[in-house]
Amino acid sequence: MTEGQVLDIIRDSIYTLLMVSLPLLLVSLVIGLAISIFQTVTSIQEQTLTFIPKIVGVFTALMIFGPWMLSVLTDYINNLWANFSIYLG
Incomplete structure (x- = not known):
């Protein structure tokens, strides 16, 4: 293997x-940003407010x-196993 x-x-x-x-990560970021804006507008300073919505x-x-993520990971692993003999030699 080179x-x-x-x-x-x-x-x-x-x-x-x-x-x-x-x-x-994008969903978590957008929800966190939306809740931060809501907290700023309403002057609520509760730190635990973001956990449940996130x-x-x-x-x-x-x-x-999930199905798309599983498909991408399965394709990657199948590609890795298909080229396994190339990596050994």
Whole structure:
């Protein structure tokens, strides 16, 4: 296995990781931003107010994007196993 092949595997794995985690992180970011704006407008300074909406939002996003995320991860692993003999030789 050459250095180029190792770097290709690492690059593909990081890209796949970012692509799979991005929808959940964006949902959490948008909900957190919306609640922060709401807290600023209403002068409510409760730190625990963001937890329940974020949990519900991330869970809903996971239900929506879960099949796609699983498909991307499955394709990556299948590609990795399909090229396993190339990496050994």
